[in-house]
Amino acid sequence: MSRIGGHLPVGITPYYAALIDPTNPLDPTRKQMVPVTDEFVTSPGEADDPLSEDAHMPVPGLVHRYPDRVLFLVTNFCATYCRYCTRARMVGQTGEYHFNQSQHQAAIDYIAANPQIRDVLLSGGDPLSMNDDRLEWLLSRLRAIPHLEFVRIGTKIPAVLPQRVTPALVKMLRKFHPLWMSIHFMHPVEVTPEVAQSCGRLADAGIPLGSQTVLNAGVNDNVETMRELMHGLLKMRVRPYYMYQCDPISGSKHFRTPVEKGLEIIEGLRGHTTGYAVPTFVIDAPGGGGKIPLVPDYYVGRDGDDVVLRNYEGKQYRYRDPVAKS
Numbered sequence: 001m002s003r004i005g006g007h008l009p010v011g012i013t014p015y016y017a018a019l020i021d022p023t024n025p026l027d028p029t030r031k032q033m034v035p036v037t038d039e040f041v042t043s044p045g046e047a048d049d050p051l052s053e054d055a056h057m058p059v060p061g062l063v064h065r066y067p068d069r070v071l072f073l074v075t076n077f078c079a080t081y082c083r084y085c086t087r088a089r090m091v092g093q094t095g096e097y098h099f100n101q102s103q104h105q106a107a108i109d110y111i112a113a114n115p116q117i118r119d120v121l122l123s124g125g126d127p128l129s130m131n132d133d134r135l136e137w138l139l140s141r142l143r144a145i146p147h148l149e150f151v152r153i154g155t156k157i158p159a160v161l162p163q164r165v166t167p168a169l170v171k172m173l174r175k176f177h178p179l180w181m182s183i184h185f186m187h188p189v190e191v192t193p194e195v196a197q198s199c200g201r202l203a204d205a206g207i208p209l210g211s212q213t214v215l216n217a218g219v220n221d222n223v224e225t226m227r228e229l230m231h232g233l234l235k236m237r238v239r240p241y242y243m244y245q246c247d248p249i250s251g252s253k254h255f256r257t258p259v260e261k262g263l264e265i266i267e268g269l270r271g272h273t274t275g276y277a278v279p280t281f282v283i284d285a286p287g288g289g290g291k292i293p294l295v296p297d298y299y300v301g302r303d304g305d306d307v308v309l310r311n312y313e314g315k316q317y318r319y320r321d322p323v324a325k326s
């Protein structure tokens, strides 16, 4: 791992680096992992913390944006550093975030003291970069909080360091059910036998798996690539969860796609393939408004007692829906 001018570190696992085609300068994995000078150009609307996470932390590392659930940042270390990272301001850095035991304890104390919190999402950094003992300590402390119904882990490690998903890890994790996992996937090239094995171990341990994918220009911003990825995920028992508009972090312009591109991709999936293969397209609102879903419009309008709809092929259908007379 090396640093460029105090910026987001460069780091990639040998396994993931091996997916890059060395002869292709436009290789999608290369674009996500290898920095280019565009990264140092800040464009209008960009910010280091566009989602205002730091302003929503009652204790360091704990983002409490929605009343009933919290985002618990447990480490700033990742197995690979994505150049479009939402948390580029903190990952791989030393600084105000220490992520040590006393910080973990302060977050756990806050969750224990706030009974409206029923859902904790562990993220970072990558929680699976911590060793099994540390992770087990955290999960057991959280599980001991009676009002916590549900814990989930957000991670990229099953996709970029599948060797980390050992039988010992899943044996430990399965003690803490209900435990869910969201795995960061970007491109169909990531669907390999090794990753199928890591996801298979987690699924066999009864951990429901969801995916999170960020729209990236030149990486996955077309219907065919996204469809192939979603089909690959279903085969590995990963249910597509979110497809994100790329957050406007500083230096991300070369990654961002027009919002309409995301709508076009959803429209190209919905009805054309398995419903389970269609993620929810969201924009995480700058300023901290949370995730806002965007859906292509299938409602054409009302015609008297009929609602006019269009289907995935663009054909119009009527649904009789008399407006109640009062």
Ligand SMILES: *Cc1c(COP(=O)(O)O)cnc(C)c1O
Residues within 6 Å of the ligand: 063, 064, 065, 066, 069, 070, 071, 121, 291
């Ligand atoms: C994404 C996120 C969550 C979880 O959102 P879900 O829609 O429930 O998956 C919770 N807190 C914060 C701050 C988030 O960014």
